[in-house]
Amino acid sequence: MLPSKTHPTGILITALYGSISLAAAVGSTDSFDVLDYVDPLIGTANGGHVFPGATLPFGMAKAVADTVGENQAGFAYDTTVVTGFSHMHDSGTGGSPSLGNFPIFAQPSCPNDDINQCKWQLNDRAVVWKRDSAKARPGYFSISLANGVQAEMTTTNRSALYRFTFDGASSESLSPVVLVDLIDLPQSRTNGFADVDSSNGRLTGNGTFNPSFGIGSYDLHFCVDFKGAELRDTGVWTKNRANTTRKTVSLRADGTNSPDTLSAGTFARFHAPKDNTILARVGVSFMNVKQACANAEREQPNFDFDGTRSAAEDAWRKKLSVVSVDADGVSKDLQTVFWSGAYRSLISPQDYTGENPLWESDEPYYDSYYCIWDSYRSIHPLLTLVDPLSQSLMMRSLLDIYRHEGYLPDCRMSLCKGYTQGGSNADVLMADAYLKKVDGIDWDTAYEAVVKDAEVEPANWNVEGRGGLQSWKSLGYIPTDDYDPYGVGTHTRSISRTVEYAYNDFCIAEMAKGMGKQADYEKYTTRSGNWAHMFKEDQKSSINGADTNFTGFLQPRYTNGTWGYQDPIFCSPLLNFTSCYLNPSGHETYEGSSWLYTFYAPHDMGALIKTLGGAEQFTSRLEFLHESGLLYVGDEQAFLTVFQFHYSGRPALSAKYSHFYIPSQFNTTTAGIAGNDDSGAMGSFVMLSMMGLWPVPGQDVYLITPPYFKEVSIKNAVTGKTATIRNVNFDANYKSIFIQSAKLNGEAWSKNWLTHDFFTQGGVLELELGLTESKWGTQTEDLPPSLSNYHK
Ligand SMILES: *[C@@H]1O[C@H](CO)[C@@H](O)[C@H](O)[C@H]1NC(C)=O
Numbered sequence: 001m002l003p004s005k006t007h008p009t010g011i012l013i014t015a016l017y018g019s020i021s022l023a024a025a026v027g028s029t030d031s032f033d034v035l036d037y038v039d040p041l042i043g044t045a046n047g048g049h050v051f052p053g054a055t056l057p058f059g060m061a062k063a064v065a066d067t068v069g070e071n072q073a074g075f076a077y078d079t080t081v082v083t084g085f086s087h088m089h090d091s092g093t094g095g096s097p098s099l100g101n102f103p104i105f106a107q108p109s110c111p112n113d114d115i116n117q118c119k120w121q122l123n124d125r126a127v128v129w130k131r132d133s134a135k136a137r138p139g140y141f142s143i144s145l146a147n148g149v150q151a152e153m154t155t156t157n158r159s160a161l162y163r164f165t166f167d168g169a170s171s172e173s174l175s176p177v178v179l180v181d182l183i184d185l186p187q188s189r190t191n192g193f194a195d196v197d198s199s200n201g202r203l204t205g206n207g208t209f210n211p212s213f214g215i216g217s218y219d220l221h222f223c224v225d226f227k228g229a230e231l232r233d234t235g236v237w238t239k240n241r242a243n244t245t246r247k248t249v250s251l252r253a254d255g256t257n258s259p260d261t262l263s264a265g266t267f268a269r270f271h272a273p274k275d276n277t278i279l280a281r282v283g284v285s286f287m288n289v290k291q292a293c294a295n296a297e298r299e300q301p302n303f304d305f306d307g308t309r310s311a312a313e314d315a316w317r318k319k320l321s322v323v324s325v326d327a328d329g330v331s332k333d334l335q336t337v338f339w340s341g342a343y344r345s346l347i348s349p350q351d352y353t354g355e356n357p358l359w360e361s362d363e364p365y366y367d368s369y370y371c372i373w374d375s376y377r378s379i380h381p382l383l384t385l386v387d388p389l390s391q392s393l394m395m396r397s398l399l400d401i402y403r404h405e406g407y408l409p410d411c412r413m414s415l416c417k418g419y420t421q422g423g424s425n426a427d428v429l430m431a432d433a434y435l436k437k438v439d440g441i442d443w444d445t446a447y448e449a450v451v452k453d454a455e456v457e458p459a460n461w462n463v464e465g466r467g468g469l470q471s472w473k474s475l476g477y478i479p480t481d482d483y484d485p486y487g488v489g490t491h492t493r494s495i496s497r498t499v500e501y502a503y504n505d506f507c508i509a510e511m512a513k514g515m516g517k518q519a520d521y522e523k524y525t526t527r528s529g530n531w532a533h534m535f536k537e538d539q540k541s542s543i544n545g546a547d548t549n550f551t552g553f554l555q556p557r558y559t560n561g562t563w564g565y566q567d568p569i570f571c572s573p574l575l576n577f578t579s580c581y582l583n584p585s586g587h588e589t590y591e592g593s594s595w596l597y598t599f600y601a602p603h604d605m606g607a608l609i610k611t612l613g614g615a616e617q618f619t620s621r622l623e624f625l626h627e628s629g630l631l632y633v634g635d636e637q638a639f640l641t642v643f644q645f646h647y648s649g650r651p652a653l654s655a656k657y658s659h660f661y662i663p664s665q666f667n668t669t670t671a672g673i674a675g676n677d678d679s680g681a682m683g684s685f686v687m688l689s690m691m692g693l694w695p696v697p698g699q700d701v702y703l704i705t706p707p708y709f710k711e712v713s714i715k716n717a718v719t720g721k722t723a724t725i726r727n728v729n730f731d732a733n734y735k736s737i738f739i740q741s742a743k744l745n746g747e748a749w750s751k752n753w754l755t756h757d758f759f760t761q762g763g764v765l766e767l768e769l770g771l772t773e774s775k776w777g778t779q780t781e782d783l784p785p786s787l788s789n790y791h792k
């Protein structure tokens with residue numbers, strides 16, 4: 001809603017967006033425009049790797065300036081030079097830079113009007129960008145360079161439109177050159193080909209590239225057309241030389257002179273444009289050049305920059321309109337944190353339907369599930385709430401990948417298999433969608449796919465399925481010295497893989513139960529208890545020699561049953577934080593400590609709490625995790641631990657720790673997110689936390705905490721019903737954050753959780769807040785579901 005208190009009816013205005021004419025509201029001076037609260041530059045510095053450029057929701061075309069430095073998503077704020085403008089990116093990823101293929105670059109003129117004195121190759125052409133010029137808004141990005149060029153960009157689903165404005169102040173007379181480079185951000189190209197049509201300046205071409213966090217290669221094609229200036233001449237360039245006679249350039253991996261770092265391409269040179277601007281329209285396609293051109297021609301026949309931009313803005317307003325908040329008293333910054341988080345959650349996976357050359361299918365094809373290990377915990381549960389139609393398409397697309405490639409992915413980008421970080425966590429997505437009755441999914445195939453993960457080890461379990469399945473079935477854990485002749489994969493992470501496989505099996509059990517497969521239900525329920533086989537009950541933990549006084553942690557175990565050792569704080573921020581990545585020396589826990597993974601049994605918190613010494617011990621151990629510096633909220637496994645106090649009957653502490661991290665770790669600065677955004681994982685964490693209902697992924701369970709707003713409403717796109725969560729005694733200073741009592745549709749509600757039908761059926765959850773912890777939600781019968789009971 002409005003940040004100002006002058007507009008108490010703003011919530012109505014917000015709620016109307018999307019259903020009523022948007023145009024009517026836009027431009028009216030006192031109406032709320034959600035886009036004023038989205039800052040795409042948040043998370044672009046300090047390793048956040050957020051993509052701040054122009055894109056549609058889940059769009060394939062993602063245009064931004066590419067900088068030199070930590071440029072995983074093309075542009076990073078903590079950089080100084082720009083080398084080009086490219087049309088496809090991923091957001092928030094942690095691997096090597098993604099995509100960024102076929103950058104174009106504009107220069108006002110060549111010195112002395114000599115084509116060979118222009119700057120061609122990547123490093124030569126780098127130009128300083130002006131610090132205050134970077135402007136980002138959904139559907140739009142703009143930046144000004146020291147060479148007197150302002151570059152603005154906007155996109156449709158599969159094409160980008162650039163508007164280059166030349167300041168005209170240069171001493172040279174204006175004769176702009178626009179080049180395309182066959183390079184990509186990770187410099188992974190093998191083959192490349194470019195051609196320029198000397199009759200109209202159209203630049204087309206293709207290349208073969210590698211994915212940024214996976215195996216194999218992909219082909220991509222482009223098509224650039226210009227408008228706004230008369231064509232002067234065209235040509236090709238390689239390294240720092242250009243030639244106007246030749247019109248094609250061909251780079252081959254087998255050649256000795258075409259390394260993947262070689263900068264080369266084609267160009268078009270123009271006479272001075274009348275209004276100092278040139279428009280460049282770039283179509284992209286994974287299919288062929290013809291389709292790249294057709295995508296651009298269909299989506300933007302008129303090179304209408306303002307029209308394309310405003311269509312993109314409307315698409316974003318509509319996407320965000322399902323959520324409305326009464327933000328009375330809430331700072332503009334905090335509202336911006338919220339809506340920007342929402343925005344970043346809706347960028348990926350990307351809709352490549354009709355752009356998949358790998359197989360023919362009538363099913364949707366989404367890509368950039370980057371990665372499900374990150375996204376299953378918050379992004380997809382959020383999409384199920386705010387965009388169940390897209391969530392359905394994404395799940396169908398995952399199943400189509402299973403049909404054609406044999407396994408569900410754990411990570412996928414650029415039509416390639418990505419690396420699996422832990423379990424087969426698409427199983428969690430399937431169970432989550434099944435329990436929440438996401439529409440349109442072939443559940444028999446979904447069940448077949450998750451059972452295959454659990455039963456059939458793939459030849460290369462680095463990129464799909466699970467490794468060590470023989471041990472999993474016979475020993476009930478992944479031994480640290482696993483002997484596994486059945487498949488190839490990185491033999492690390494025995495602890496984190498064990499707890500994730502256990503939870504994956506629980507998710508299969510839930511589906512089996514719903515489908516009446518009793519024997520499977522029992523089998524996978526039993527296997528879901530495997531986490532306990534790595535619990536070493538006498539394991540102590542100290543920090544700098546001082547005993548933490550908590551005993552019992554997950555520990556590595558050998559095939560023969562004896563225990564190995566990994567310091568329980570190892571791979572926490574307190575000890576060797578960066579020693580647990582996806583490499584052969586990556587240790588037994590992935591991107592986190594045994595301290596953290598010891599809390600991961602979300603299906604059997606009753607058993608876990610007993611194992612850790614009862615509710616009081618569990619609570620103080622969980623508080624210690626948050627208070628001691630052992631936890632980094634920038635890795636996704638941390639999310640659930642913020643809310644797990646619900647299970648020990650202390651929902652007030654979940655609210656407390658939610659505020660402990662927001663806004664201290666999530667703010668409106670360019671460095672304002674913890675860690676990489678991971679395709680919107682951090683964004684969805686803030687949005688869900690601030691809406692006050694934390695979804696336990698893979699279960700039909702939402703843990704109740706008070707929203708950060710007086711009121712939040714979510715409209716379900718399938719049923720048309722609206723669910724409202726209302727704080728009574730709302731305090732925008734967040735002192736009163738403890739639920740005293742709750743009412744669901746007017747009836748007292750003492751459980752500290754609720755189910756998804758609240759969102760599909762609609763209704764009102766009223767939370768009465770107070771300054772101190774109350775008895776609400778604390779009794780055993782109030783606690784969320786658990787396989788084992790909560791009593792001794
Ligand atoms: C872009 O693609 C989405 C589906 O991902 C579709 O709903 C939307 O209509 C498309 N937009 C345009 C302008 O074609």
Ligand SMILES: *[C@@H]1O[C@H](CO)[C@@H](O)[C@H](O)[C@H]1NC(C)=O
Binds near residue numbers: 191193205206207208
């Ligand atoms: C790229 O284009 C050239 C010329 O049309 C063609 O020979 C080549 O096969 C294409 N490469 C790919 C990967 O499509």
Ligand SMILES: *[C@@H]1O[C@H](CO)[C@@H](O)[C@H](O)[C@H]1NC(C)=O
Binds near residue numbers: 242243244245246
């Ligand atoms: C440009 O290429 C043509 C054809 O390959 C060649 O004859 C000519 O010498 C080249 N010009 C320059 C300046 O390199």
Ligand SMILES: *[C@@H]1O[C@H](CO)[C@@H](O)[C@H](O)[C@H]1NC(C)=O
Binds near residue numbers: 546
């Ligand atoms: C652990 O217990 C000892 C003895 O009671 C105490 O001195 C020490 O401070 C405790 N350690 C922590 C981290 O609380």
Ligand SMILES: *[C@@H]1O[C@H](CO)[C@@H](O)[C@H](O)[C@H]1NC(C)=O
Binds near residue numbers: 481562
């Ligand atoms: C179990 O295996 C480990 C690793 O090979 C070995 O160090 C240990 O001594 C073995 N324990 C027993 C009881 O054989």
Ligand SMILES: *[C@@H]1O[C@H](CO)[C@@H](O)[C@H](O)[C@H]1NC(C)=O
Binds near residue numbers: 576
């Ligand atoms: C832990 O970090 C220290 C200091 O960086 C390093 O010397 C040591 O090798 C690391 N230990 C392991 C097991 O990775």
Ligand SMILES: *[C@@H]1O[C@H](CO)[C@@H](O)[C@H](O)[C@H]1NC(C)=O
Binds near residue numbers: 664665666672673674
């Ligand atoms: C903003 O968030 C970042 C990332 O979590 C954090 O390091 C920084 O301290 C925060 N800044 C403020 C002013 O809270």
